[in-house]
Amino acid sequence: MKDNEKNQVENPETAGNEVQPQETQTVPKAPEKKKRSLIKCLIWLLILAGIAFGVTKIVKHCQEKRAYECYDEYDEDEPDDDIIAYKNNIMNIVNPLTQEVIVKDIDWYRGYESRKDTIVLFAKNGKRGYCNVVTNKVIVEPTTYTKAWIFSEGLAAVEKDGYIGFVNADGKVAINFRFPYRGNSLYEFVFHDGHCVVADSTNKIGVIDTKGRWVIQPLYDEIELAKEYAIAYKDGDFKKQIDYQGNILQEGIIDNINNLYYDVTYTDLTTGEPEVGSMKNNNFYEYRVGGNSGLISSSGKFITRPIYKDITGLSPTLFVATLQDWYSTVIIDEHGNVVSAFEKR
Known part of the structure; x- marks a missing residue:
């Protein structure tokens, strides 16, 4: 019995281990509780401030979005x-x-x-x-x-x-x-260098000055303003360069020129089999103006007016031209004559 008591006194580590569980179960002191409550309050304040900031940003965004969608x-x-x-x-x-x-x-x-x-x-x-x-x-x-x-x-x-x-x-x-x-087809209505594009009662457009007087008569479908002149376009026709006294400075203006190709059959030298390839037409080209197409020669001669929606090559001297309905097509020759007409199937 005495030996056991002696061992308990002489073994301080064992005694310490027996006391520790009791210390971890002690109730926190009052100052620690206040500190934790204060931290919780600060966290909630930060959360509420973040929510308020977010709501403000959302309201402003919605207001700006409403303005953008309305104008x-x-x-x-x-x-x-x-x-x-x-x-x-x-x-x-x-x-x-x-x-x-x-x-x-x-x-x-x-x-x-x-x-x-x-x-x-x-x-x-x-x-x-x-x-x-x-x-x-x-x-x-x-x-x-x-x-x-x-x-x-x-x-x-x-x-x-x-x-x-x-x-x-x-x-x-x-x-x-x-x-x-x-509507959106003529949306600007802003004067540039004293001139503005407007329409008349026939729905054709021209150019007026700051007094409301026509300086370019309303005969066109599209007009682009420059400082000294305008480029005017009538559907199915060439563009024109017109000054603000109504004088035509230049006709026959186009947008761009595209190469034409047609299919040719040849024999592959390696396999000896017939193959189909594309040959560039060096004598004729498609020109574009205002969304329409026409045929032009390599010498610059206009073969057709820009009355088609698209032109592709069929042979060195035959071409497939799509009409304005984007459905019907005709075959034209190197002189612009219609050889045959058919509808796409």
């Missing part, structure tokens, strides 16, 4: 962000210097064609308006027009009852509503 499709530049201020996730137009609010709660905005124009186009409740970010004035209230374009060279196009007119920097109609709105 009309035409040529425009977005002005500097210093004319826009957000408050409670509401977009406002402000003076870039004083930050004074000019228009509250807009859907979207579009800005200057050049820095000479200080008038901003905006949309609000489905209508279009204009404001001057220098004078702080709304020059056209967003109550009348459902489509409008940016200012350029002191004028801006607006649509009313299916027709396009132009307003000036005072918001007054400067060019009357007499040009039909044709």
Whole structure:
């Protein structure tokens, strides 16, 4: 008995091991509880702050997405962000210097064609308006027009009852509503060097000046503006270079020229078997203009007008030409004469 007691006293490691389990089961002191509670509170605050930040970003993204999806499709530049201020996730137009609010709660905005124009186009409740970010004035209230374009060279196009007119920097109609709105096929309505492309009542397009006068008559289907002239195109015809006095400077303008190939049969020298290959036609080419095709010789002579949708080679002097319906085809010879016609099966 004494020996056992002596062993217990003389073996301190054993005694220590017996005490340790009791120490790990002790209740934490009050300061440790407070510390853990504080850490939990900080974690929850960080989580809530992250959620709030995320919601703000989502709201702003949705607002920008709504603005992007709502605005009309035409040529425009977005002005500097210093004319826009957000408050409670509401977009406002402000003076870039004083930050004074000019228009509250807009859907979207579009800005200057050049820095000479200080008038901003905006949309609000489905209508279009204009404001001057220098004078702080709304020059056209967003109550009348459902489509409008940016200012350029002191004028801006607006649509009313299916027709396009132009307003000036005072918001007054400067060019009357007499040009039909044709949708995305003629979407720009912006003046460049004093000229703008518009349509007439026959749905053909021409060019007007800043007074609304025709400088190129509305006879064409497509027009591209340059500084000193325009390139005008009528479907099934060549493009023309026309100056702004209405003079034709050059006719017979095309877009590009493509090689033509036709199939030939030859004997493979290795196998002795007949093979089919392609031979390039060095005497005739397909030319393209405005989405149509025609036949031209290697000497530059136009064999046909650009009245086909596509031309492919059949032989050195025969060609397959696809008509405007993209279905029917004809065979033409080297003089442009129709040899035979048939429909694709």
